[in-house]
Amino acid sequence: MASILHVPLSNIENSLTERLKELHDSILERSPGVCRIACALYDPKTDLLKTFINSTHTGHAISRYEYELSKSYQLQKLKESGKCRVIDKIEDELDTGTAHSDWLLEQKYRSSLTIPMISNNHFIGFIFIDSEEEGYFDDQTQRDLVLLTKLITLTISSEISTVQALLATAQAASDFAHLRDFETGRHLNRMALLSRMIAKEIAEEFQFSDEFIEHLYLFSPLHDIGKIGIPDSILFKPGKLTEEEFEIMKGHVDKGVQIIAKVLDDYKLSHLSDSQLMLNIVACHHEYINGTGYPKGLAGDEIPIEARIVTVADIFDALTSKRPYKEAMPIDESIKGLEVLVEIGKLDPICVNALIKNLDQASDIVTRYKDD
Numbered sequence: 024m025a026s027i028l029h030v031p032l033s034n035i036e037n038s039l040t041e042r043l044k045e046l047h048d049s050i051l052e053r054s055p056g057v058c059r060i061a062c063a064l065y066d067p068k069t070d071l072l073k074t075f076i077n078s079t080h081t082g083h084a085i086s087r088y089e090y091e092l093s094k095s096y097q098l099q100k101l102k103e104s105g106k107c108r109v110i111d112k113i114e115d116e117l118d119t120g121t122a123h124s125d126w127l128l129e130q131k132y133r134s135s136l137t138i139p140m141i142s143n144n145h146f147i148g149f150i151f152i153d154s155e156e157e158g159y160f161d162d163q164t165q166r167d168l169v170l171l172t173k174l175i176t177l178t179i180s181s182e183i184s185t186v187q188a189l190l191a192t193a194q195a196a197s198d199f200a201h202l203r204d205f206e207t208g209r210h211l212n213r214m215a216l217l218s219r220m221i222a223k224e225i226a227e228e229f230q231f232s233d234e235f236i237e238h239l240y241l242f243s244p245l246h247d248i249g250k251i252g253i254p255d256s257i258l259f260k261p262g263k264l265t266e267e268e269f270e271i272m273k274g275h276v277d278k279g280v281q282i283i284a285k286v287l288d289d290y291k292l293s294h295l296s297d298s299q300l301m302l303n304i305v306a307c308h309h310e311y312i313n314g315t316g317y318p319k320g321l322a323g324d325e326i327p328i329e330a331r332i333v334t335v336a337d338i339f340d341a342l343t344s345k346r347p348y349k350e351a352m353p354i355d356e357s358i359k360g361l362e363v364l365v366e367i368g369k370l371d372p373i374c375v376n377a378l379i380k381n382l383d384q385a386s387d388i389v390t391r392y393k394d395d
């Protein structure tokens with residue numbers, strides 16, 4: 024069975040980003056003018072189109088970019104019709120005034136091809152292909168590329184449905200276990216959003232891809248999945264836990280790792296890119312930088328960055344929310360609380376600073392998704 028930090032590398036498939044780069048290389052043999060291929064995913068719940076993976080040979084990649092689809096008449100039309108769009112001369116035909124179009128004009132791209140990704144009759148996003156040559160996408164090139172991009176759509180959609188199946192299973196498991204109210208629903212929502220916010224802030228420093236950030240966002244709510252293995256008498260105990268009970272409670276981490284590893288195994292998903300990310304979040308979300316956390320007492324960089332991020336998001340959310348045994352702490356006091364935890368060496372200062380830098384957004388998240 025797969026376990027934390029020990030999944031053999033051969034089991035882990037290349038990330039989608041790496042696979043897209045390989046495909047781009049083979050496209051270049053036939054169509055050498057293709058400078059960039061990028062895929063953006065569409066989230067129907069929020070109407071946001073989000074940068075996801077890209078392979079960029081010339082120019083700077085645009086990442087961590089979100090855009091409301093309904094704001095672009097042209098893209099909205101492509102989504103509805105499922106048709107491709109060719110722009111022969113970008114500077115003449117582009118909707119201006121968005122960060123994306125400004126960025127596009129700064130690059131040397133002159134022509135582009137946009138292909139909607141449709142899987143099982145569902146629109147899942149767009150593939151954008153750009154060239155530095157004006158009018159590069161003639162009929163022949165378009166035909167070649169549309170066929171090849173079907174491959175990209177297939178790969179992405181199969182990975183998306185796999186991840187969704189996995190999350191649904193994990194979600195069903197935690198619903199079944201009647202976790203304490205304050206640990207379900209909105210807490211999970213908030214900490215996922217906070218984790219993503221921190222990850223975006225430090226993305227450049229740690230070279231996180233958009234794909235990694237998206238998976239961190241999706242997987243962070245699984246951190247406490249192991250609590251379904253903890254007896255109710257301890258899980259629901261209103262007062263403070265005895266030392267012995269606390270030891271049992273700590274077992275939720277190893278139980279969580281076992282559950283995730285089993286689900287990955289049952290669904291033959293250990294090969295999924297970022298399955299390690301999922302295991303690391305569950306395995307290390309109670310580890311502290313100074314080695315005083317549990318279960319392994321890992322220290323510093325031994326704790327994967329994804330877990331250091333989730334820990335900060337989880338603690339910040341616990342401080343700012345009301346729990347049966349405590350009132351919600353105001354944001355500024357909660358920040359002081361985090362700073363104390365940095366001083367005594369428990370939390371990663373980089374992750375805490377990233378949160379402080381985005382305080383407005385953080386308070387928006389905790390107020391908007393406040394528990395009733």
Ligand SMILES: [Fe+2]
Binds near residue numbers: 275
């Ligand atoms: Fe936990």
Ligand SMILES: [Fe+2]
Binds near residue numbers: 206210246247337
């Ligand atoms: Fe939590």
